[in-house]
Amino acid sequence: MKRGALYPVLYVLVALALFGRVLPVMGHSWIGLDADAKQVVYWLDLVADALRHGHNPLITHAIQAPGGVNLMWNTSMVLPGIVLTPLTLLAGPYATYDVLVIAAPLLSACAAFGALRRIVPSAAAAWVGGLVYGFSPALLGETLGHAQTAMAWFPPVVLLLVYEAVVRRRWAAWRVGLLLGVAIAAQLLIGEEMVLATAAIGACGAGVLALQHPAHTRAAARRLGVVLAVAGSAALVLAAVPLAVQFFGPYRPSGRLVPGDVVVADAGALLVPASRQLLRMAGLSADPWTLVTEDSGAYIGLPVMLLLLVAWQKLRSVSAAVTWAVPVVLITSLFALGPHLHLGGVATSIPLPWIVLDRLPLLENLDPARLMVLAWLGIALVVSVSVEHALRRQGRDRLVRCSLLAAALATLLPAAIPVTAATAPAYFASSDAANIPAGDTVLIAPLSDGSGLRVLIWQAEAGLRWRMIDGNAYGQGRTLYYAPSTLTDALAGLEFGAPLDVGRLRVGSMRDDLRRLGVGTVIVSGSDHQQQQVDLLRGVLGPETYAGGGAHVWHDVARLVTRRPTTAA
Structure with missing residues (x-):
């Protein structure tokens, strides 16, 4: 086996260590809580049933009779449902769901590894960064019931393609745009919220980059403009039918779909671990501070925050990646707090920056707490650069630096992932x-x-x-x-x-x-x-x-x- 192929295999081993307890009961249980996971299981079964009977998988009349439901306005994961229909028909929707949940952090970590490998010279450092992203508290939290969010390969792919277009410039802009368009079209059929979230944070990241490197802004903007134009055109062509069904088909909802100021990250939860973390504080947990358990992965922790601060102070003069990533992590985490500050489970009237974006069309339907998944991509980038610089050291200095990094990252170790038995009267x-x-x-x-x-x-x-x-x-x-x-x-x-x-x-x-x-x-x-x-x-x-x-x-x-x-x- 080539050494490069070993890194994804290691992610597979990590995923099996976390989720392997479901394997003996696969098909009769699901990974996660007895809550929103049932909805995703249902969508998978619904899509497979529609294809089996030759029906349109984007529209269903099985629920909300006498009308129906437009699946494009829901977290229906149509593309995975279509691809995995043979498995659903053979082994049932619970098995399909479990395969998706196991694959979600694995694919996310591999995508992050691929992106980070372009930015940091060390494959080992990039692997650590991929591990941090794919198995972060935010992403593992989403595996408890929100498979469409846990399937977070899209942000690293966007980072990789934009980095190729703006920094490395080894690929033609039209080629990068075409690949990005394919990725967007695929993600639209997995979870549109991730496309919106990535676009919002990507725009902020572009703004930070423009402020930090004004001399290169015009040339980068021109090239990025070509990429986005091609990507948008390709995505519209590839996703034309689903988007037409969504915006011109039947059973379209209207107005705001998600309540504002509800599914947000609690500021205290950034520092206080929830019960899903292996290392917790005695007598104090962030669990009661968040309404939706699957979206309560705001935890970063003081050790990782200190890691970011030290990296900013020590490495910003030698690493443009750290100089860019730390402010983006800060902005993303701030957005995740929602329109108003929530602290220790108490909703205050103190306005936060997201209040502006919360009033924009489409973005109003984005749950801010889920932005923490994207924050971890920035954290993973900083971790990769930090590990790469630590590995350059020699002797005791190298050992001390690597030990401190390992100690900080150990605070992110997850507790056992629950498995819920499927029951029905x-x-x-x-x-x-x-x-x-x-x-x-x-x-x-x-x-x-x-x-x-x-x-x-x-x-x-x-x-x-x-x-x-x-x-x-x-x-x-x-x-x-x-x-x-x-x-x-x-x-x-x-x-x-x-x-x-x-x-x-x-x-x-x-x-x-x-x-x-x-x-x-x-x-x-x-x-x-x-x-x-x-x-x-x-x-x-x-x-x-x-x-x-x-x-x-x-x-x-x-x-x-x-x-x-x-x-x-």
């Missing part, structure tokens, strides 16, 4: 579930709100044969979760602990909701407040027509809502 594998008419519209309680993504998995367990009225997705004129109505609001209220007042049920309005939505079957299963929801539906539809396998089921709802007299409260 027995009903969804029963003959009664199999007898639900294909294409029937089904209401399942609990509804698929943030805590109820499991119902998507249950629909997949039943073979995606029928449609659901809700679904955790952005659709036309719909919330992210269930469609608001008298009935769904009442069911959701019960799920969150509201008391059931049978005497105040608006039965007539609830039956109208069922007619309007075209519901053919109602299922209550696996709810934390199942009995109250069953009692509510008995008041609306009468006794259930089937009970078993942990579920209460009402079939032929159209008949049930017409046979019983309306007694609206």
